[in-house]
Amino acid sequence: MTHRLTRDEARRIVVRAQLLDAERPGDVVEVAEQLGYVKIDPTATIAPCEHAVLWSRIGWSYEPGQLVKAVEGDRQLFEFDGAFRPMSLLPLMLPAMRRWPEHERSRQWLEANARFREDVVARLRAEGPLPASAIPDTSQVSRPPDGWSGSNQVPHMLDFLLRQGVVAVAGREGRHRRWDLAERVYPQDLPEHGDEEAARLLDERRLQAAGIAKQRSPWTPVGDAGEPATIEGSTRRYRVDPEALAALDRDDGAGRVAFLNPYDGMLFDRPRLSELFGFDYVLEQFKPAAQRRYGYFAYPILIGDRFAGMLDAALDASREALRVNAVHELVPFEPAEDEMVRAEIAELGEWLGVPVTGL
Known part of the structure; x- marks a missing residue:
């Protein structure tokens, strides 16, 4: 009808x-x-x-x-x-987050910066929550300037890891975000849903x-x-x-x-x-x-x-x-x-x- x-x-x-x-x-x-x-x-x-x-x-x-x-x-x-x-939306978003990134260029950047990724995760695990400014840039490959961010690759990596559900924003100090591991920010008893x-x-x-x-x-x-x-x-x-x-x-x-x-x-x-x-x-x-x-x-x-x-x-x-x-x-x-x-x-x-x- x-x-x-x-x-x-x-x-x-x-x-x-x-x-x-x-x-x-x-x-x-x-x-x-x-x-x-x-x-x-x-x-x-x-x-x-x-x-x-x-x-x-x-x-x-x-x-x-x-x-x-x-x-x-x-x-x-x-x-x-x-x-x-x-938070009720997070279980519905997780399947797509686990598939991210779907674009080859982003996948290549992550693969080329595998050690940098490990450094960021290790620093947050040991000291988080932290602002991006407290995390060293140990990147192997840089993304070109996009008009919004400078040459520091830490914000890019944190954004990528956020979209993958690996890290999360734990809070803010003024307008600046504090980052931590997602497992310490998101509830761990969320329901599971398939992609469809x-x-x-x-x-x-x-x-x-x-x-x-x-x-x-x-x-x-x-x-x-x-x-x-x-x-x-x-x-x-x-x-x-x-x-x-x-x-x-x-x-x-x-x-x-x-x-x-x-x-x-x-x-x-x-x-x-x-x-x-x-x-x-x-x-x-x-x-x-x-x-x-x-x-x-x-x-x-x-x-x-x-x-x-x-x-x-x-x-x-x-x-x-x-x-x-x-x-x-x-x-x-x-x-x-x-x-x-x-x-x-x-x-x-x-x-x-x-x-x-x-x-």
Whole structure:
């Protein structure tokens, strides 16, 4: 059976799947379990991405220390490939990690640096957890500069070993990662899954986070997870999460306002964003200043199930006030919506612990 959905229904499914409806989640782990990952990025015009993502879901009760506790204390989340992920995903990722790398060039580099690999593992076993800077570079073969890292090969080896499940990020000191053996970071009683089962379960988890996604989307690959669906006005084939579909009859209330960090996962699938929400989002961070319409790192404003504006705001140089440069209305705000947006900005300032200026 193919489900036939209106655009309104599809948007409601997405908003609820991304925990941006009126019913807020209770804690960090609940958010990570539903979304599948919380992206890490240091760009902090307002707050680093991971904290902005969690605040936009949980609200005023979120404190950064809760994330640290979930990752480093309780080991309910782990860091992998630039994101914090729920530990429940690790068993589904391990089969692919054990096959990595699949590209010949990476395999050749690892083989040529077999002694270097042993040195890194031995140093962590004896002294870990350690920052990358505390591990000597004994590489035999270097990778060419990639524009992101220098000539030191230790970060490359640690990243490779992370992807193989040999080492893990044990925690952070500021923005710097501390590394240790995976066996001392990850739980040792994880369930085992075969390759096909793990891939299928990962597709289901991605669809859970998306709510609804195109079946062959490179941005949100969900394979055959869920059930087939069509959306009014679209000829594309979608897959919908059955649980999200069943919750459509639940009363959403009046919705709420959410400010989304530009790297928020809700914004990642640009074609879906355009088709369902009519929102053609462009991050202006890398545009020349003269070509920006909304600001260097403006936050999209979600009101209910529509993107209605852009918030151009930043902590000032002294980090003592949240300066609002502009609230751009993509569509005119109703008086009640304007009041809701202003209230959310005020709450953002309270959460940051600074006054709001320019509003």
